[in-house]
Amino acid sequence: MHAIWNKYPEIQSELYVVREIMEENARCKDKVIEASIKDLIQSGGKMIRPGFAVIASKFGDYKPERTRAMATVVEMFHMATLVHDDVIDDSKLRRGKETIQSKYGKEYAVYIGDYLFCICFKILASTASLQSIQIDSKAMSKICLGEVEQLNSRFQKEVSVKNYLKRISGKTAELFALSLYIGAAESDCDKKLSRLFWNIGHNIGMAFQIIDDLLDYTGTDKQLGKEAGHDLRDGIYTLPLIYALESKPADLIALLEKEELSEEDIQKIIELTHEYGGIDKARALAKKYTNKAYSFMKRLPDNKYKIMLQEITGELLDRVY
């Protein structure tokens, strides 16, 4: 389990149960399938999304079984999208471990991702309220749409900031929003409080993704667990570059128009992005979303979970300020 949860044993122990539920749901006669999903679960990330679902649920009439199921769903859905992302990116490593598609082949990864999607809905259908299933399935299709949109905007030098924000809103912020929302809603928090959680999650997610994209321009390879400039190579133009391109600088545009980018080109693009103020502007926007998230959080009823949420948000988002 990621160290971020060490300070909060109450949540941490729930996340261990969530992991067990995930493993139970991965159980099947085909041992290769079972092993590959268990691999995924054990290589686990920070478990931020299920952690958020659990924390939000504590603001209402906490029902352990229901909350755990919801937490499992958001994490498994996240896992499914990661498996398919790795197919697309042709990634060899994820969280320092060999990816499913590198180990078992792309075909396998496509179907395992599908299977994980279906497991999510299976858990959801057997636990959640009809209303939550509706909200969940809507959010999930928005997330997939965000992925397609990102793909469609590759290598486009005319992506607007608005377009970028819409894309990350679907791709990332939606699942953060859903995680907090579903935890609250399934604990019978009233509509207003559940909505507030949605807004908190949305803003955390927006800041989170902008910061992640920033690190592609500022982070060292070691910090990232992947190479810097990775998105650039794939033709995914994120906020720093989009800002840098606003003044239509000829040198930067010329570089992006090259058929193939050398290592040197990538470094030069990163330098120019800094120079044209792309990094600073992106960092400022991330800060804006972070502040918005904090100001929404202030409206939460006072209790220890509110403080917890504020602290974890800090851990998550203060990486670049």
Add this chain to the structure above:
Amino acid sequence: MHAIWNKYPEIQSELYVVREIMEENARCKDKVIEASIKDLIQSGGKMIRPGFAVIASKFGDYKPERTRAMATVVEMFHMATLVHDDVIDDSKLRRGKETIQSKYGKEYAVYIGDYLFCICFKILASTASLQSIQIDSKAMSKICLGEVEQLNSRFQKEVSVKNYLKRISGKTAELFALSLYIGAAESDCDKKLSRLFWNIGHNIGMAFQIIDDLLDYTGTDKQLGKEAGHDLRDGIYTLPLIYALESKPADLIALLEKEELSEEDIQKIIELTHEYGGIDKARALAKKYTNKAYSFMKRLPDNKYKIMLQEITGELLDRVY
């Protein structure tokens, strides 16, 4: 619309509405996405699964809106699996038209498939009963599992008949069963009748897939819309070959052990599969499932929809007898 429905204008008109609902659900701001999904819908197959859902619904308290939604879900789910199948098979053509992955790239096809899955659940969540959503999501995860299992058993010369049947039960029969079942259940047919529809669908689906696999050994390219021996090349060993291998014929085994199969090898394998009785035995088993489907159908209450179902089943399954 496929000619199979010309004889049944009542069902055909419903299927046109289903197609419209599919197009409505494909609507989105990104016009590339919308166009690619519409392409898929218009290249449409026989619409057997949604047709089955509609027919079964006529045995109960027919609710047009609900039935159409269920019919849409089974067809869109089918479409989603086809899109991902084409990624796996690297298919250039599907139903005589260029596939999504050939036209827009594999990455795109992976995400579009995911998006279609999510749309299914969205429609389901907004229309169906909680119980139907549960049954649906269970069936869907079983279908995905069937796909993974097929992948895992590639190039295995020791696949048992039992293993093959389990695989096609998940991959194909489950969705046929679900289509008839969900139509009946959502029209408030009683449990016994809905269950009967499940059994009918399962047996039709089993026969359907065995026949499809048979055609890979007996059909001409023109008949198939794809090359014969296609599965063989991909290392997917289906029933005719599995039966032929039962007597462990050295010549056939030797051919399958070759690193790469030439066109001649494929033809030889097909010949030997005939020779060792694989085709006849597979045909006999398909017949058995067909008969089972008919005998279950006999138990349905007498009405024009029963006759319709019998006739369409005949059209569908009498291709090889």
